[in-house]
Amino acid sequence: MIRKLLKSDWQSIGVFFLLCVAVGLSIPPFRFLIEQSMMMQMVIQMPLLFIGGAFLNHFPRAKKITQFVSPFNTFGLTGFMLAQIILIYWMLPISIDRAVVIPIYDIAKVISMIIAGFWVGDALERSPPALQLFFIGYFAAMMIWLGIYFINSDLRLCNVYSLSSQYWTGYCLCFISAAIVTFWSFLVLKK
Amino acid sequence: MRNHENSSVEIIGTLCATLIILFLGIWLFLGSTLQGQAYTTEALRQAELNENPKKIKSLILVNSDQQIIELANLSKDQRVYIVDFMYTRCQTVCLSLGSVFQNLQAKILAQGLEKKIGLASISFDPKNDDPQALQRYEKRMQMQTDVWRAYSLQDANQRDLLLNSFGIMVIPAPLDEFEHNAALHLLKNNTLYRIFPLDDADNALLQAVGLSQ
Numbered sequence: 001m002i003r004k005l006l007k008s009d010w011q012s013i014g015v016f017f018l019l020c021v022a023v024g025l026s027i028p029p030f031r032f033l034i035e036q037s038m039m040m041q042m043v044i045q046m047p048l049l050f051i052g053g054a055f056l057n058h059f060p061r062a063k064k065i066t067q068f069v070s071p072f073n074t075f076g077l078t079g080f081m082l083a084q085i086i087l088i089y090w091m092l093p094i095s096i097d098r099a100v101v102i103p104i105y106d107i108a109k110v111i112s113m114i115i116a117g118f119w120v121g122d123a124l125e126r127s128p129p130a131l132q133l134f135f136i137g138y139f140a141a142m143m144i145w146l147g148i149y150f151i152n153s154d155l156r157l158c159n160v161y162s163l164s165s166q167y168w169t170g171y172c173l174c175f176i177s178a179a180i181v182t183f184w185s186f187l188v189l190k191k
Numbered sequence: 192m193r194n195h196e197n198s199s200v201e202i203i204g205t206l207c208a209t210l211i212i213l214f215l216g217i218w219l220f221l222g223s224t225l226q227g228q229a230y231t232t233e234a235l236r237q238a239e240l241n242e243n244p245k246k247i248k249s250l251i252l253v254n255s256d257q258q259i260i261e262l263a264n265l266s267k268d269q270r271v272y273i274v275d276f277m278y279t280r281c282q283t284v285c286l287s288l289g290s291v292f293q294n295l296q297a298k299i300l301a302q303g304l305e306k307k308i309g310l311a312s313i314s315f316d317p318k319n320d321d322p323q324a325l326q327r328y329e330k331r332m333q334m335q336t337d338v339w340r341a342y343s344l345q346d347a348n349q350r351d352l353l354l355n356s357f358g359i360m361v362i363p364a365p366l367d368e369f370e371h372n373a374a375l376h377l378l379k380n381n382t383l384y385r386i387f388p389l390d391d392a393d394n395a396l397l398q399a400v401g402l403s404q
Contacts, residue, residue, distance in 0.1 A: 071204055071205075072201075072205050072207075074201045074204075074205040075205070077205050078208040078209050078212060081209045081212050082212050085212065088216075088220075089219065089223075092223075092224065092230050093231045093232070094229060094230055094231055097231075097232040156233075159360040162370050
């Protein structure tokens with residue numbers, strides 16, 4: 001489904017650039033951005049890594065990997081499950097703190113978010129809409145809940161971020177959930 | 192027919208793979224949240240102490256009378272200290288922290304616990320908080336100095352040691368302020384026993400009384 005959006009080499013360059021930006025946010029000259037703002041990490045960096053991962057699917061070598069494991073990935077179920085677990089893990093406030101404070105967690109975050117995007121990109125091509133609805137709907141509902149919790153909570157959930165940063169991230173998470181559902185509905189209806 | 196067999200084998204393989212990933216995920220979850228007890232760093236800090244109290248490194252403090260006191264000697268008088276962290280310029284969370292401590296002070300005096308329990312506010316901004324600043328803070332907070340005192344670090348280089356040994360994270364906020372994880376720390380004989388959230392002050396006092404016996 002996503003592969004159709006990519007038509008030329010220019011678009012592969014675009015994917016490469018996108019991933020460079022996302023990974024670059026974890027590396028010193030720009031790292032202060034994700035250290036200061038929860039939005040930079042949860043609203044900009046993590047989704048970029050995920051989207052970059054999803055588009056990586058387009059490359060022929062990636063196709064070989066997905067073909068190889070396809071016997072264990074009927075309808076993309078395994079891929080969806082793996083991505084779901086990775087995404088939920090990085091929603092936990094304790095994981096977000098660790099990604100900022102402990103470098104090895106940050107590396108794990110970058111790699112695992114790309115992997116999650118990669119397998120969701122693959123799963124979207126294998127799965128029937130009902131299965132997609134289950135995973136995407138569930139994920140969106142969870143993220144809206146988290147967003148509302150971030151907006152309403154007087155507690156700082158992440159020790160590394162300020163309360164106001166948490167508040168605005170909450171709104172953005174709700175917005176992203178709505179955008180995901182809209183985009184997905186668009187892709188399904190277009191078929 | 193062959194096709195059908197293939198697909199059912201594939202479905203079983205997929206289900207097994209999905210289940211393995213699911214169990215690995217649950218294991219990862221439980222492992223990283225202290226068996227589901229702590230979803231935030233703050234909760235982890237509190238839950239870890241419940242299992243093993245933590246010795247605090249030696250820190251040199253100074254009070255508003257310019258007396259130099261080692262943290263280890265702070266509770267030499269056998270009192271249990273309820274400790275919080277602040278900086279005297281603070282206008283935001285420290286004010287609510289201050290009122291929590293004022294209530295605690297009133298309760299300690301009302302119940303005659305001042306020989307058993309002390310209150311200590313330790314500044315993590317030793318560059319700005321000298322003994323004069325501490326004195327102004329003590330006045331502003333109406334501290335009864337036999338119950339509640341403000342301290343600062345004698346050596347500003349010990350700031351990181353102070354923050355790390357208690358697990359406090361300080362981040363800069365607008366208007367030259369700080370934000371930090373404010374909580375009530377129960378300290379006795381240089382050992383950190385428990386940490387309570389600010390809205391659980393009554394419980395903290397109760398536990399402090401228990402600890403002092």
